[in-house]
Amino acid sequence: MKIWEHWQNRIQHGFKYGFRQGINLLIPPQCPGCHAIVxxxxxxxxxxxxxxxxxxxLCIQCGRGFPYAAGIERCVRCLTQPPDFDRAIAGFxxxxxxxxxxxxxxxAKRHDVTPAIARMxxxxxxxxxxxxxxxxxxxxHWTRYYQRGFNQSAELAHAIIKSAHIPADKYRPDLLKRIKKTESQGHKxxxxxxxxxxxxFQVTDPGGSIKNASILIIDDVLTTGASLSSAAxxxxxAGAKHVAVLLAARVG
Ligand SMILES: [Zn+2]
Ligand SMILES: [Zn+2]
Incomplete structure (x- = not known):
């Protein structure tokens, strides 16, 4: 490396680091759970x-925990009425x-919780x-997006891709659309x-990217799994070979 490039890097690093330190001194980062200074x-x-x-x-398909190691791979529900996704993994x-x-x-538009959840x-x-x-x-659905102003699953996906150093061109929100405004799933x-x-859901894939592809869907919470199963x-x-889901949290 030439001496000039070395100093250029040092100066750039110094600006970035100093700027971040400055921001942290002015507004110290807070814990997204309790607002304590971290x-x-x-x-x-x-x-x-x-x-x-x-x-x-854990069940190798839905990720549900077994109470004890019984030497079986799938839970009773996945053996009798399996979901349409092949694998589900939750951060917590x-x-x-x-x-x-x-x-x-x-x-609450608390976007400060996104990096912590995404890392897990x-x-x-x-x-x-x-x-x-x-x-x-x-x-x-576009009406829900309009009400909320953002899609929390997309926010998580962006942060996960950044955190796990995944190539950005793997992110394809264009491939799947929600075309029906569904009612709440509770008490059904x-x-x-x-x-x-x-x-x-509807696949929008004019280029044929889905055929034989391995797809990972990102969402916040797995409760009944009905919407994720429907998307899968x-x-x-449309020809996907394998569909896995990665969630922030799972119920049960
Ligand atoms: Zn805290
Ligand atoms: Zn299962």
Whole structure:
């Protein structure tokens, strides 16, 4: 490296580092869980300890935890009524702490929680992120997008791609569209949920990118899995070979 390039790099680094340090001195970063002052953009030690970890043994398809290692790969539900996605991985379990983070992300425009959640998702889903040909955020219907002003799944996907150093051209939000405004899934039976989600998604793939592709869908919470299963079904009908889902949190 020439001496001039060396100094150019040093100066650029100095500006960047100094600028960030300056911002941190003016407005110190706060823990997204409790607003305590922290040294980076992550959770404080106390909030971190309240995150519900997901530990094996897990169902290899839906990611649900088994109470004990029974030597089986799939849970009863995946054996009898499997979802249309092949694999589901969550960053953490749903509890009071993760609920606070997710609600902040979704409804309170607390975009400061995004990097912390994304890092946990990137850690949990490292293998799926590397294997995926395309990464797609679960799309919102345009009316919901208009109300909220952003898609929380897309925010997470951007942050995960950055955190896991995934090539940016793997991000393809253009491939899947939500064409039906669905009602809330709460208090519905399994059949009603499936009916509610029927025809909710549409593939928009004029270039044929989906055929034989391995796809990873990013979403915030897995509750019943009906919408993710419906999206996976739609992608598989269009020729996708493998569909995995990466979530911030899973219920149950
Ligand atoms: Zn905290
Ligand atoms: Zn399962």
């Amino acid at each position: 040294h980076d953009d992550g959770l404080c030690g106390q909030c971190w300890s309240r995150i519900k970890r997901i530990t094996p043994p 379990g749903y509890n009071a702490m993760s609920r606070r983070l997710i609600l902040g992300l979704k409804y 998702m990137a850690n949990a889903g490292g293998e799926c992120l590397q294997e995926a040909d395309w990464i797609i955020p679960l799309p919102l 039976t399994r059949q009603q949920r499936q009916r509610n989600m029927q025809g909710a 079904r739609c992608l598989k009908k």
